[in-house]
Amino acid sequence: MPTIRIPPVLRSSTQGEKEVHAEGENVGELLRALADQHPATEAQLFSEEGELNRYVNVYLNDEDVRVLSGMETDVTADDTLVILPAMAGGQ
Amino acid sequence: MASGTDLIKQAKERIREVDPREVHELFTGEHNGEVIVDVREQQEFEQSHIPGAVHVPRGHLESRIETAVPNKDARVVLYCASGNRSALAADDMQEKLGYGSVESMTGGITLWKDRGYDVEVPRALSAEQRERYSRHLLVPEIGLEGQLKLLDAKVLLLGAGGLGSPSALYLAAAGVGTLGIVDNDEVDLSNLQRQIIHTQDRVGVPKVDSAEQAIGEINPDVQVVKYPVRLGAENIMEIIEGYDVIVDGLDNFPTRYLLNDASVRLQIPVVSASILGFDGQISVFAPYEGPCYRCLYPTPPPAELAPSCGANGVLGALPGVMGVLQAIEVVKLVTGAGDPLIGHLLLYEALGTTFTDLKVRRDPDCPVCSRDPSEISDEEMGVFPDYEAFCAAAG
Structure with a gap:
């Protein structure tokens, strides 16, 4: 089953889980499955129109899904999806 | 057993020596793949050297010369301070390393300077800086050049x-x-x-x-x-x-x-x-x-x-x-x-x-x-x- 890595700012929405396993054939299905398991993540990941929010970067293994096939990008059981919002802390 | 003086004399008999005037003409005129190599120690090289010279200290000759001068048929002129170390190095390159056209410059950089020819005085670190940054200087990826870049x-x-x-x-x-x-x-x-x-x-x-x-x-x-x-x-x-x-x-x-x-x-x-x-x-x-x-x-x-x-x-x-x-x-x-x-x-x-x-x-x-x-x-x-x-x- 593919692994989804949860960034620190979303962990309060996944009961502190840093990694979540979910079923899905492609990136979009995997993120939907995450939102089903942890409904609090849905509003942070998706816009009201159901699109992935522009401020959320998603990587399949080490590659940005925007340069692959976006939400349609196929995933396999060994893949890892990294969700990455920007961070600004420095002090 | 031969003395050091004898060894230098014998080496000079086996190799060709060249006058600084000829070297000066060679390197100020049109080049044809000739290489000039300074075989002195690091500190001597840093004080001043002949412009365009490649630096290979005599102690590292065998391990470094083939990287510095890969073409063994090239005309190579070696020099040191007075012409003795370069004669020994030239002898080694000719007899043991198979270089076909090696010469030693008579009188070394001392005679070169006496003739009024130009030398290059490279930028160098102070003694304190050499000690302070010695661990950087030992890393080839940084070295003296990298340390000077950091200082700038x-x-x-x-x-x-x-x-x-x-x-x-x-x-x-x-x-x-x-x-x-x-x-x-x-x-x-x-x-x-x-x-x-x-x-x-x-x-x-x-x-x-x-x-x-x-x-x-x-x-x-x-x-x-x-x-x-x-x-x-x-x-x-x-x-x-x-x-x-x-x-x-x-x-x-x-x-x-x-x-x-x-x-x-x-x-x-x-x-x-x-x-x-x-x-x-x-x-x-x-x-x-x-x-x-x-x-x-x-x-x-x-x-x-x-x-x-x-x-x-x-x-x-x-x-x-x-x-x-x-x-x-x-x-x-x-x-x-x-x-x-x-x-x-x-x-x-x-x-x-x-x-x-x-x-x-x-x-x-x-x-x-x-x-x-x-x-x-x-x-x-x-x-x-x-x-x-x-x-x-x-x-």
């Missing part, structure tokens, strides 16, 4: 806080010639858990002054330029212009976008890191060579996903790791060693001790770096929708 470098640190503290200390220790520091804050007791450039007795002191004192105690070679101001659209271009590399340890999104736009305009690379809790990120944004901050993060997250707007916790040693990684990237950019993190975003997660390397691509539609730097206007810099509003909402 101007690096600007944005923030003397969690990330800025360790990077400032290591860059000062590395001998970066000029360190600019932008910070309008004063040292607070709660900073000392991670901001290791400051000390208990400097609580209440402006951070730029506290950092300057710490840097001076480590390395008097470093000139510190202090900017006790908040970086904003009104001063950013003036402050960052002229620096070779910028180290971004800023604590908020508006200034990070502003910095990106200004650094793209001025084409200054930025070593950018951020920290939160047990997680850190680092990348190098080299304008027009790789992606910029806006290619990676086209829009900032809303307040609930941007906890840096308010007060948040961080493991004290985490900015240590990320700030030192920044210092290393700066040294790589300045010296040209290795592959900087351009086009890569490295994530460090301390609780699981994992490093993740993600690829970052240039966005062909990037609102900033897809355009010519001269087209980016003052009005556009650092602009994005409604940020101040939700930052205020986050407290």
Whole structure:
């Protein structure tokens, strides 16, 4: 089953889980499955129109899904999806 | 058994010697692949040498000459101080290493100078600097050339806080010639858990002054330029212009976008890191060579996903790791060693001790770096929708 890595700012929405396993054939299905398991993540990941929010970067293994096939990008059981919002802390 | 004098005499009988006048004519005229090799010790070479000479100390002749002069049929002229060491070296190259056309210059560089020919006096480190930076000098990727580049470098640190503290200390220790520091804050007791450039007795002191004192105690070679101001659209271009590399340890999104736009305009690379809790990120944004901050993060997250707007916790040693990684990237950019993190975003997660390397691509539609730097206007810099509003909402 593919692994989804949860960034620190979303962990309060996944009961502190840093990694979540979910079923899905492609990136979009995997993120939907995450939102089903942890409904609090849905509003942070998706816009009201159901699109992935522009401020959320998603990587399949080490590659940005925007340069692959976006939400349609196929995933396999060994893949890892990294969700990455920007961070600004420095002090 | 033969004496040393006998050995030199015998070597000179086997090889061909050449007068400095002929060498001077050879190397001031048209070259045909001739090579001149200085076989003296490092210190002698550093004091002065014949322009264009390759340096291979006699003690390293066998191990280095084939790299320095790969063509064994080339005409090679060796010289030393007076012509004895070069005769012995020429004899070895001819008899043992198979070089076909080796000569030794009569009278060495001493006679060369007496004839009034030019010598090159290379820039060198003082004896104290050679000792201070000896571990850098021993690393081939840095060496004397890299150390001189570091001493000439101007690096600007944005923030003397969690990330800025360790990077400032290591860059000062590395001998970066000029360190600019932008910070309008004063040292607070709660900073000392991670901001290791400051000390208990400097609580209440402006951070730029506290950092300057710490840097001076480590390395008097470093000139510190202090900017006790908040970086904003009104001063950013003036402050960052002229620096070779910028180290971004800023604590908020508006200034990070502003910095990106200004650094793209001025084409200054930025070593950018951020920290939160047990997680850190680092990348190098080299304008027009790789992606910029806006290619990676086209829009900032809303307040609930941007906890840096308010007060948040961080493991004290985490900015240590990320700030030192920044210092290393700066040294790589300045010296040209290795592959900087351009086009890569490295994530460090301390609780699981994992490093993740993600690829970052240039966005062909990037609102900033897809355009010519001269087209980016003052009005556009650092602009994005409604940020101040939700930052205020986050407290």
